[in-house]
Amino acid sequence: MKLEINEFGTASKRFLLNQELRGATMRGTENWNGKRATAYGELDDVEAMKQYAATVKDHTLDNLDHYLALLTDNIEQRGGHVHFAQDAHEAREAVLAVARTAGARRVVKSKSMLSEEIELNGALEQAGLNVVETDLGEYILQMEGEHPSHIVGPAMHKPKDEVLRLFHLLHEMPLDASVDQLAAKAREVIRDEYLTADIGISGTNFAVAETGSVVTVENEGNARLTTSVPRVHIALMGMEKVIPRIEDLGVFLKLLPRAATGQRSTSFVSIITGPKRAEEPEGPEEFHLVIVDNGRTGVLADPELRSTLRCIRCGACLNVCPVYQQVGGHSYGWVYSGPIGSVLNPALLGIEEAKTLPFASSLCGGCGEVCPVKIPLPQQLVTLRQRAVSHGLMAMGEAAGMRGFGSLMGHPSLYRLANAAARFTPKKGGKLPRLALPMLREWQTSRNFPAPALRSFHDLWRTGLDRDHPADEEGVDQASNDQPPGTVREPR
């Protein structure tokens, strides 16, 4: 996916003008928000569970070399192959090398955001391979030539009408087909692809070090077919996806579907350990795991951002984010969107590449609250803003303004002066002028901005409010005040 992160301003404005895409995104996210709240609510102690999950992840990240080595050993013992890729290029090459050796022509893929990150599809197609996405949402996007806008619901932004039109054009489906009919049609079309594919490429939700297994979590069954029907299976995983033991999986299998779609469990959980064994009648003959770094080591070494590597890609922070809900995933300009994208993209690519994203938040804190692995996203957004500032990436005027703010607010005498200046009126009894700060133009596009109060609280305090029982509150409020002093309790 092409890097267009610093176009966030333009892209988001364009999205805001498109009522259909906005509507689809709002409905989709709100649907999952409601379901997540219910599903979280069913757990006895969701906070303790999140804490446990975060602890497992932190422990693994602290000992990542050990667990990745253990995972590799166990996979190789079962006859699988492990490839380490330092960057996107190496990852693509690893997959292409397997494809070449296998003499492959046709590839089926189940959902993998990592494959978007390393831009795999383009590379495969360039090498002459036929690639078919098998996840319904991904399939729709592939047919449309689009990228996912959400890490869990890739076609989140697609209005139903557009999907109906697409299926009408491609498969002559009636324009009023139901979602189930569309899914059935897609299944029918894609099913043939599994049978003729040489390679199945899947993403990885978790990898269990002690057993050498990769785990996929899904609802459509397409990942299970992708990983079991073709003769070669290639699993892709970010290096942070490993967990130590099979019993650690439990807490994640409880949290992930609840956080993502509000399900107690997904329809399919596949735990795949190596290729087909001698005694097994079917299954892939080859199993490859491509473990991708692509900037993750840098994040691991960054104490303030390291915890983003806990992320299990549930998408809850996207759904709950009132900014994401308005601007959709594509505005973020790269694979990861929403709050986790605003942190992870600059963390992986460097702040220069993604300096706008940390500012795309009102810091409402919703993301930090719902995250099943307790990533302090709001704090990390502020940390990244601070880095953008210290790297000198902000407009000069803003930095100067902030220095002015700092000295104004750090010195009460200056503050008093400004307080008086804000209330200066040329004629006695004249109306207070509205402050003419340049940024207020932006504010006033959609909102009125109040004039400062006639008298500031500081002024009021000096003139009577400081006494515990002032004679009355004269001067406290506006002039046309028919209110009697004192307390009124009952209607008289």
Next chain:
Amino acid sequence: MKVSLFITCVGDQFGPSAGVAAVRLLRAAGCEVDFPVGQTCCGQPAYNAGYHDDARAVAKHFLKTFERSEYIVAPSGSCGAMVRHYAELFRDDAPNLRRAWAVADRTYELTQFLVDVLGVERTDANLSGLRVAYHDSCHAMRNLGVREQPRALLRATGAELVSWDQTCCGFGGLFSVKMPEISSAMMNRKLDSLCEAGEEQPVDILTSTDLGCLMQLGGGLERRALGPRWVHVAELLDPASDISWELHKRNRARALA
């Protein structure tokens, strides 16, 4: 009990009447209210925008001003929450870190202080029959745990709390001017929901613990020339405030009619 009021810079300049109401509410609850006159701002604008050196300068001034206060109470959850972020600003500066922790532990949002510390269950305001839309300030709710306290006090006045959209108002300090289109879209989502809530029976008042949110939502309401009036929750709860008095008169007129 001695309480130092932190009016906040926004409150000082744009909402002094909320501060006056806060003083009356605290006094009515038996507090001796003090106002350290050297106070300015909590430093949040600079902190949230990433200018941490400038924020530190303001934070140091805040610590100096309020260090000797027994309790620090602000008619704002957001500024109260900012004081809790001081620890982040001073994490490599042990002496100031200790001061920051000590001050943060004694800092409260107004309704939180009234309910949680003073045990106030009701104020003397009578707002019976009034339909009130309460807006949760994100920082009050998520960083300070202020959710039930203002609602309980509002209910005790006899007001009816209407249910409506509970998301962020889109203010977010500098965010509102850096990304005005997104900020406005978030605001409009709330205002649309407010209109919907008033479809059958009008909503009388929009209120919140935070003036920032209210300037955003209220400024939007005024621009649309529509809907309820907006006022800080302190003024609503204070029976001697303008608005409370006016509402009271309206109620009385309704009762007589």
